[in-house]
Amino acid sequence: MLQRLRPDRLGLVLTGSGLVALLWLPFVVFKTNRIVPGVPHALLEVLPIPAALTCLAAWILVAVAALWSRHARLRLGAALLGIIMLAWAIAAACNALTPAGNQVARVAPGSGFWLLLVSLALVATDAVTRLQPRPAQRVLLLALLVAALSGALALGLFDQLSMMREYAVNAERFVRELRMHLLLALGSLAAALLVATPVGILCHRLPWLRAGILGALNFIQTIPAIALFGILMVPLAALAAASPTAAALGIQGIGAAPAVVALFLYSLLPIVANMVTGLGRVSPSAVLAARGMGMTAGQILARVELPLALPVILTGIRIVLVQNIGLVAIAALIGAGGLGAFIFQGIGQAAIDLVLLGTLPIVAISFGVAVLLDAFIETIDRVPR
């Protein structure tokens, strides 16, 4: 009996922090315009009484599930209910605080909101981990999440939220920077794949080459991103000055060129290293059998070695993609564009809402890409080897 009453440890921590967030921390901060510091409000003080009671009831429900339920499904359901309630509560708080028709005043999520969101997200991910969903189920869950978020945004539920106010002003530029961001991340990955694939195969075939190349790539990985951008400025600027063709292609000391080159260099190590590991794991007897049956070296590579190494290679690509999506943000410093432009502009103007407009999509995209690629890798890696 006592066993049954002992609360879940993670649940205890998360409901505790949730309680603090709910009762004491500011749930939202109301600002009359973009720059002023704003007035903090707790959730229960902002909402009308029925709404506040509904929120409280929902929180108690989630807390009970997180503390005492051992059913992962129930815990996941409770956490998702909590997140939906949280979204509804912040939309309600916006409506309650913003004077009608005011396009300048804005409501920023406060520390209480973020703490609640993180707590609920942790309960949800913990439940998902316990459920061990199949790849297709994980993708479905992600799709539902994306659909719900897009629906809420399309309905304008969060229009009075500070980040959405920034978005409304910057909508056109946001799309442009988002496109640039993805282009930089994917373009450098594609270039890295073109180079790393043959290099990886060579490293696999020629062991004496391996240590040297992996060592060099490892060294590149240790250079901080900012430093690498700086180092690349000099030769690229010189190249642009010396060759009109290069300059016409858009190569210059700052901008997209050094960003792509740096991301390309960072991408090489994970792909080459995983390629070497993946090819090294291929069963020698399968390769011997392939040779003995009359496959040419190219056929062995294309039909036996690469397919068998693919899950490991894709894991490398996943690392690179998530890494690049994050690193592109820094590339905005040297004028490469991308969502990082909002971040640095926001930092410069002390406009935290603008920083979030750049940051949150980056986090969301990284998360989505990781979930999708993980699911894909697991799907093709069902054969033990």
Place this chain on the structure above:
Amino acid sequence: MITIDHVSKQYGATTVVDDVSLHIERNSICVIVGSSGSGKTTLLRMINRLVEPSRGRILIDGKDAAQEPPHLLRRRIGYVIQGHGLFPHRSVADNIATVPRLLGWDAARIASRVTTLLAALDLEPASFAHKFPHQLSGGQQQRVGVARALAAEPALLLMDEPFGALDPIIRNKAQDDLLAIQRKFGTTVVLVTHDIDEAFRLGDRVAVMSAGRVLQSGRPAELLRAPADPLVARMIGTSDRALRLLSLTTAGEAALAGTATGPQVAASASLREVLSELVWRGAEGATVLDAAGNPVGQLNVAAILARGRSA
């Protein structure tokens, strides 16, 4: 079929195969037996040019194997290795279809060949074709490996310790299957093993290798009666050589005219088995029956014992 003509293989200063000459007849099973490091696997791999000879040449059907591009040569020669070497990411059917696809057979021909081979190896085509290698038992994997090697109807099959990874009971069954398959398809088989019992059981001819040289090659009975080298004698063992000799001859081959009063034995049984049966029953003679159950002759203890003598 195959003539191995003064072939040597050296790696640096080490001689792995030392001036080996061997002739392998069509439609026969030749077993190369030797301990590890004797050069038997290297010799086998020189036939399909996975290893290139340092000296000498290998003729297949009178043509020098070195004249043909190695990958084309290998597509004509079946190859089975220890631990099967199946492709883990391909289904059983796709594994078997490997060489026919390399040769550009059309899909219908490949499909019918896969079905034929699975059936010939006691693997129900409908339930096995779409399985993956990791879903099969060791014995089934080994059979798929043999089916894959036979897929493109090769006249020659090379087998490198094909049954080494199997437990004894499954190994006996696999050896019987190989004999049946060899008879059915008429394939010439060169098989490498370290197991002398396997060599005598399977080989029409047995070549004993040690330290890169063939010490003796010949019919199993010749090796038993007259080992040409002390090492061959030691490998074969002397304690039960008479019984080994008896196990090489069938009752049908040794049967004398007439009938006997004792038990009835099958013509396919070995003399060793017939002798055991006579000892067990305390009988002096046995009637030999063919597969249809008709008497074809008789055997007595004295006639059997005569077959086990050294000369």
